[in-house]
Amino acid sequence: MKNANLDGSGALAGMGSSMQKALLFAAALAASSFAAAADAPSPLDRLNVFAGTWKSDTQTFKTPYSEESSSSYTLVNQCWKAGAFFVCNQSVDGVSRTMLVFSYKGGDTYKEVAVSAESGMGSNGTLLVDGGVWTFPGETHKLGQVVYFRTVNIYDGNDSLDYREEYSDDQQNWTLMAKGHESRVK
Secondary structure (H helix, E strand, O other), rough: OOOOOOOOOOOOOOOEEEEEHHHHHHHHHHHHHHHHHHHOOOOOHHHHOOOOOOOOOEOOOOOOEEEEEEEEEEEEEEEEEEEOOEEEEEEEEEEEEEEEEEEEEEEEEEEEEEEEEOOOOEEEEEEEEEEOOEEEEEEHHHHHHEEEEEEEEEEEOOOOEEEEEEEOOOOOOOEEEEEEEEEOOO
């Protein structure tokens, strides 16, 4: 097979003008298709609201799973999309605490892996997104008993959210462990 040679003008040698135009059109069409695919919305785009700097105020209540306290801190979620993942380095008051990795599973469901900076250990979870309500459900098993936990974030636009942490023995009756409010720092 013979290699095509470029002549001094940069055109493919031996090709007619109409063939060159057809090749250029095909290349332009392919390039625009790739660009459109790259710009197409991804289900991961729904998570962009999570990114940024947030001022957080929390009140925690005494329960079998929590101690009474209150706190205020600055939460920073440095997030980016990487292929099939949405990744966030989560810092509290300037200290990196957790690496969060989300993947889309279909519908309103995302899988999450949270890796603690302190221990290096990861935990698997789920995120359910229903409009502005984000629920992180979980459960623990101890001595044959299951206890369910959930964190519910309720977004009011892109710059404000209220959240609560709860537990339940039956997934019907939930006991409040903590509640709080976060405002985006601009």
